Amino acid sequence: MNTNIASQFSGLPMKALIGAPLKAATDANAMIANAQTQFLLTTCFEKSTDDNNQLVPTMVNFTLSRSVIDKNGSVSSSPVKMDISIPLMTLIPINSLAIERLKVSFNMEVKSSREINKVDSFDQQGSNVSKVRKAPERARGRSQGRLHGRKQRTAQNANEQLTKPSQAHEFETELHGSLAKSSQGELQQSSAAHASYEVTLEAGQLPLPNGITTILDIFSKNMMPLPSKN
């Protein structure tokens, strides 16, 4: 486990992580500006009939209605309608064609954990019961486990002894034994490391070029309504 968590970030391509989205945004803005220029030149302007190399703004006609005061000094009941020719360019919200905000949020978490879980269990249990009872007329033996053979031999010896009348007698031996062993162990080890890194970039809205602003101002200030023919 590396103790220096900050070194985990040393291999990160931060330049690409931060710069790539910013470059993509600027490329997008450049593409927007180019498309916007083409849009203005092809849609909002048209070639002059007099000079083919000269562009004149495309005009669209609106009907303007306004109330007027008649000769009696009161507001006329029927509004006066006038024609007004407006450059098409002034209708389009050109300044909205830009990326307003760019936020790059990069978050990284390095986490390392190690866990060792070891369980040892040991259980052993044994029991022995041995009982040997010997009478002169009969012999009986019961044994379990290791003691069985030994006691069996004891019984056999007793039987052999029965063949000798002078040594015949009654005896009973009972042996109980038990052994139990239990063992359980557990080892657990865990470690975690956490580190975060966050980068935030914001790019504001691109301002409208001065040339376009000037053209829009000129157009706006020179819109004069003309009375309708009818």
Next chain:
Amino acid sequence: MSIKSKLDCPECNMPIYFESNLLLSGQSFSCSNPNCDVSIALTATDKDVVSNAFNKFEQIRNNATSQAGHHET
């Protein structure tokens, strides 16, 4: 998709707010100045020109937002 925009009032230079869909449908829009009773409406003869311009503008905006990886809904 409707585009919200504005133009300056020829009388008082206050903004006249409009939406492209309503403008193309022939609806009139009044000046935001309460003391100005001017209202304007697009003539039917120039409807196609304005509609074409708004469609191209919308297309440029969609291309830009898709390249930036962000779509406004």
